[in-house]
């Protein structure tokens with residue numbers, strides 16, 4: 001995606017902070033999709049204040065936010081931050097940046113979390129977990145007073161599942177085929193296909209930070225009532241958690257062709 005600068009006036013400060021735009025930049029400056037993710041991330045970090053307990057998200061968009069928090073701490077512009085990482089990968093990244101870390105046992109109330117998403121619907125419901133970290137993300141983000149989601153505009157959908165990409169469900173390894181088939185049957189009317197997530201040429205099962213597998217659900221049609229779908233999935237023994245984050249985001253920051261949009265609940 002190449003975005004011409006003149007359409008991006010609204011994001012100017014975040015883009016400058018992100019080092020993507022200089023006061024002298026020519027109007028022919030263009031942004032890549034990763035630039036858009038970075039701009040959304042930098043905008044979100046403007047909401048961070050010294051002394052906060054912060055949920056640190058996972059994925060290529062959240063990574064920019066964690067980098068920025070580390071940078072502001074190093075510069076002394078932020079102080080006394082405690083980070084709660086949502087994955088082992090983010091834990092490593094935050095450690096390398098010198099961000100003080102803790103967990104929900106010690107900090108059960110989180111002031112603010114910043115994380116990416118795979119889909120955002122018009123009501124700010126989300127699909128998350130294509131990066132495989134949905135369980136820890138949901139634990140941390142449901143303990144937050146404020147949850148800011150950062151996306152580029154490719155993540156906007158009319159309804160959850162509407163991208164036709166994966167809706168992840170974390171399941172225990174024991175008899176995962178049985179669980180996958182029960183998941184598929186739940187959504188037969190929506191034309192559901194359930195696939196074990198694998199990686200590499202050998203197609204080995206992807207194992208989450210919690211030692212579980214992921215079954216990705218693909219839908220041909222809308223699954224309808226999201227709360228009912230969520231309840232039905234969670235009732236299946238063998239399911240640990242799913243990637244629908246319903247009514248959790250308090251703010252969504254979207255970076256796109258027309259600049260930055262901040263949507264509040």
Ligand SMILES: O=C(CO)[C@H](O)[C@H](O)COP(=O)(O)O
Pocket residue numbers: 057058059060061062115116117118127128129130131132133134137
């Ligand atoms: O839920 C996630 C990881 O479990 C990510 O936030 C989501 O997959 C978006 O990732 P990216 O910012 O790389 O597009």
